[in-house]
Amino acid sequence: MSSVLYDVPGPRAVLRNRILGIVTILVVLALIGLTIWRLVATGQFTAQKWSIFSYTRIWTLLLEGLWHTLSAFIVAAIGALALGFILAVGRISDHAWLRVPVGWIVEILRAIPVLIFMMLMYFGLPVVGVRVTPYVAVVVALIAYNGSVLAEALRAGVESLPRGQKEAGYAIGLRKNGVVRLILLPQAVRAMMPVIISQLVVALKDTALGFIITFPELLYVIKLLGNQVPFGSPLVPAAIVGGSIYIALCLLLSYVAYLVEKRTRRSPKLRQPPRPLAGAGGDAATMTERIAVQRGTGKHDATSL
Amino acid sequence: MGGVSQLWLQAIEGTLILFFAGGAIALVLGVIVGAMRVSPVPIARAVGTVYVNWIRNTPLTLVMFFFAFCIPILLAQRFNALLPATIALGIYTATYVAETFRSGVNTVPVGQAEAARALGLTFGQVMSQVVMPQAFRSVVPPMMSVLIALLKNTTVAAGFSVLNLGSVTAYLSEHREATAGGNIFIAMFTGENQLMTLILIAAIFVVLVLLLAWLQRVLERKWRVER
Numbered sequence: 015m016s017s018v019l020y021d022v023p024g025p026r027a028v029l030r031n032r033i034l035g036i037v038t039i040l041v042v043l044a045l046i047g048l049t050i051w052r053l054v055a056t057g058q059f060t061a062q063k064w065s066i067f068s069y070t071r072i073w074t075l076l077l078e079g080l081w082h083t084l085s086a087f088i089v090a091a092i093g094a095l096a097l098g099f100i101l102a103v104g105r106i107s108d109h110a111w112l113r114v115p116v117g118w119i120v121e122i123l124r125a126i127p128v129l130i131f132m133m134l135m136y137f138g139l140p141v142v143g144v145r146v147t148p149y150v151a152v153v154v155a156l157i158a159y160n161g162s163v164l165a166e167a168l169r170a171g172v173e174s175l176p177r178g179q180k181e182a183g184y185a186i187g188l189r190k191n192g193v194v195r196l197i198l199l200p201q202a203v204r205a206m207m208p209v210i211i212s213q214l215v216v217a218l219k220d221t222a223l224g225f226i227i228t229f230p231e232l233l234y235v236i237k238l239l240g241n242q243v244p245f246g247s248p249l250v251p252a253a254i255v256g257g258s259i260y261i262a263l264c265l266l267l268s269y270v271a272y273l274v275e276k277r278t279r280r281s282p283k284l285r286q287p288p289r290p291l292a293g294a295g296g297d298a299a300t301m302t303e304r305i306a307v308q309r310g311t312g313k314h315d316a317t318s319l
Numbered sequence: 320m321g322g323v324s325q326l327w328l329q330a331i332e333g334t335l336i337l338f339f340a341g342g343a344i345a346l347v348l349g350v351i352v353g354a355m356r357v358s359p360v361p362i363a364r365a366v367g368t369v370y371v372n373w374i375r376n377t378p379l380t381l382v383m384f385f386f387a388f389c390i391p392i393l394l395a396q397r398f399n400a401l402l403p404a405t406i407a408l409g410i411y412t413a414t415y416v417a418e419t420f421r422s423g424v425n426t427v428p429v430g431q432a433e434a435a436r437a438l439g440l441t442f443g444q445v446m447s448q449v450v451m452p453q454a455f456r457s458v459v460p461p462m463m464s465v466l467i468a469l470l471k472n473t474t475v476a477a478g479f480s481v482l483n484l485g486s487v488t489a490y491l492s493e494h495r496e497a498t499a500g501g502n503i504f505i506a507m508f509t510g511e512n513q514l515m516t517l518i519l520i521a522a523i524f525v526v527l528v529l530l531l532a533w534l535q536r537v538l539e540r541k542w543r544v545e546r
Contacts, residue, residue, distance in 0.1 A: 023359060035362035038355075042366055052393040125528035126521045127471035129478075129485055134521060137488060138514035215376070222378035226478035233380055240388070250389050257381055264376035 063248040066239060067255065079235030080259065086149060086231065087218045090156035094217060097157055098164025103194065105169045123162035129223050131155035136227045148229035152221060160217045167209045171202030207278060211271035215264055232256055326490055333483035337405055337473040342466060344409025349416025356421050359442065375414045379475050383407040387479040404476040408469065415465045423458030424450060456542040463535035467528055484523060488516050
């Protein structure tokens with residue numbers, strides 16, 4: 015084990031590392047122990063609290079909640095991808111009358127918190143006589159937000175391409191439509207695949223916001239189960255079961271992002287980023303960095319000089 | 320009208336407390352976890368990785384759910400709703416801070432750390448004298464994106480009875496009878512018209528986020544590392 019930051023440890027460093035390791039283990043064990051102690055002390059492991067999960071009806075409810083979560087996610091993911099493409103094409107347009115307004119739309123959609131957008135749809139629209147179901151509110155809000163983020167990612171992907179790609183396209187007689195559709199976007203999608211998938215993880219996580227506007231998704235079912243008095247209000251067991259389902263789902267999707275990233279990095283068709291990037295991350299920060307690196311690759315490339 | 324403007328002020332105060340207190344927790348915890356992830360101690364690295372991967376793959380709503388409903392049961396104690404929400408925001412955002420911090424350390428060219436080690440500096444000196452000062456500069460802009468996300472995430476606390484900009488409509492609708500009626504501007508502030516109130520809140524967030532994004536660009540230009 016070696017890193018740029020430190021040497022392969024010598025005897026003294028090994029000892030010090032072991033002590034630090036033991037301290038870490040002790041702290042973690044203390045935290046786990048505290049949790050288990052409190053779980054036991056407050057009677058979370060009693061048969062009564064867990065017996066709720068022995069009923070088929072309860073599992074049907076959980077599965078229904080999971081299905082609502084997944085169906086909202088799938089529709090939102092497809093919609094966000096479609097909107098992302100449309101906005102990205104508008105954003106890289108040569109016409110200022112199209113580019114500038116689309117740019118503003120993207121900025122504004124990205125700046126509105128998803129929950130506020132959902133509330134706007136669900137509580138706000140009835141004022142002007144439009145009534146939507148919580149499902150529609152959740153899906154539309156997710157499409158608007160993630161679509162605008164994906165548009166930015168795709169645009170950054172296009173900008174990171176060497177200028178020669180576009181010029182070569184025109185040189186072989188393609189029109190603007192062909193250059194964008196056949197040359198720029200496919201490469202941008204490929205370069206941005208990890209960002210796109212991580213943004214989909216964000217969309218999956220954000221479906222849980224639907225619980226606040228009474229969309230009967232997984233978290234809503236968890237709360238419902240947690241309030242069943244005949245079973246001693248098993249809020250903690252329900253949160254443990256539901257939380258595990260959520261983490262499993264998102265970890266699975268994140269793992270796909272990681273695999274794609276690993277494959278992209280190996281692919282000879284894509285230029286290697288100058289430095290390996292941290293994590294398979296699904297957040298704005300790593301995305302910013304990734305885009306910065308992508309831009310950097312385009313800038314210092316011989317073809318664009 | 321007095322009670323209503325009071326409500327708006329309290330809502331803004333709630334959002335600001337969530338933003339600053341949550342941000343402070345996130346920064347402190349995030350830097351600790353980020354340092355664990357680049358440290359030479361394998362167990363610390365493993366613990367950091369598990370923390371970041373698990374919490375980051377949990378919806379914030381669920382983290383807040385746990386802190387708002389489960390922790391009071393486990394500790395057999397009642398809390399002011401603001402406290403669990405702030406801690407949840409901090410713990411959730413800390414994972415993003417940690418990743419940003421770590422990628423910042425990764426942007427420092429290998430040669431810098433190698434040169435420092437060739438001079439005989441220890442790990443502590445390499446980090447504090449050579450790597451961190453450079454990492455800090457490249458980390459500021461993405462850290463601002465994390466803070467922007469945190470600001471937007473404060474609205475999630477609205478689902479857990481914390482008064483903030485996200486929940487102001489719900490509270491305003493209770494004040495509905497105070498409205499004089501007719502005037503759309505009065506209606507807007509008293510919750511007569513939920514659509515207008517929500518649009519106003521969305522607009523406040525757009526302004527705040529664009530402000531932070533502008534600050535991000537300024538800092539980016541000011542602290543850009545020429546490589």
